[in-house]
Amino acid sequence: MAFPSKKKLAAVRMKLEKAEGTQLLSPDATPLEKLRYEICRQFVIYQREHGLKSKELAKIVGVDESIISKVLRYRSDRFTTDKLIEMLAKIYPKHHIALKVS
Template identity: 30%
Template sequence: MKQNNQKKTFKEYLAEIEDPNYQGGSWALPENPTPLEKAKYELCEKILGYQEDNNLSDKELRQKTGLSQEKLEDILFTRIEKVNSDELINVASKLFAPCQVEIIIKEEKSIHARVV
């Protein structure tokens, strides 16, 4: 009986975290991310790294960036669909000033296996 309750609890938890409106935890990149999704994810990671490297609290980071706690959490938890690239670039420019954002375009070549 106890095992059934644990499975139900796990199923409920799984349903909760798979809900598109789930607000907790860190979000990963989609399976096949677009170049924009990759860039936004990397900017979020850089901002989180800045916070960690400088031992800043959320409050201190909010003061430096002018962000609300909700928006800051969207960035720190890499909720890339909740932030736009302009916001991320503005935050990066406040934290890493003087800074320059570069876009590198490189063609990715896929390797195809040939079956004989």
């Protein structure tokens, strides 16, 4: 297998520059950022446990696929905490949220 040409590498780099990957939690994250990250993590867990595609999960939650895609990539800064909790309640309607301070 030959190494890609400069043209091919440039095209790939341009595409990757515009891509939004999964956002990591900063080591100095605020408590609010940690809470939002954990809420997003619950969506990822639910999706994997139920073998759902993003489109299927979006339908369950009642939002656009683009919105659920952002949640699954931990882009929680795009939403209020209220909205994230409201969406989470759609997949876990019989559960309650408890706060644990540690």
